[in-house]
Amino acid sequence: MSFVLTSPEFRDGDTLPSSYQADRDNQSPALVWQGAPEGTRSFAVAMHDPDAPTGGAGWWHWFAYGLPADTTALPRNAGSADGARMPAGVRQMRHDGGGLGYMGCYPPEGDPAHRYIFTVYALDTDDISLPADATTSMAGFVVLSHAIGQASITAYYAR
Secondary structure, three states: OOOEEEOOOOOOOOEOOHHHEOOOOOOOOOEEEEOOOOOOOEEEEEEEEOOOOOOOOOEEEEEEEEEEOOOOEEOOOOOOOOOOOOOOOOEEOEOOOOOEOOOOEOOOOOOOOEEEEEEEEEEOOOOOOOOOOOOHHHHHHHHHHHEEEEEEEEEEEOO
16 A cells, blocks of 8 residues: 545645635644555654745745654644644644744735645654754755655645
8 A cells, every 4th residue: 555645625636715725714624644654653744835936945834743653644723823633742833924833825816826735754753853943944854854755635726
């Protein structure tokens, strides 16, 4: 079985409803994964918009790590700033808007639909140590250095 990420709320390639917009419900979607590689010790999850007009860096909407190896799903709104719907010990990074946890879609008005890529990373460690002031880019660098597999789904959104 291959490593696969899905959502009960949308399919890969779907256009997201406006409720996912940052100034609406602003809740992370439910995510489900299966087939993680042997040797997985923990997971990280992320949502990235590579189409954001940032000079090439895109926009990190969500990045969390430290999910236990037996985790196979996150419920809707797991990315809330308080982390109440996350497993114990998970660390959520600040998104590129500066807040903690998940930030919903918010492409500039008039832009064509942006891609929102949700990714779960299977990691070979359960000990990712980052300083309190680490950036999401730094977290991504460290997580990718421990990734033994990853699965993604992409959704689209325009205002």
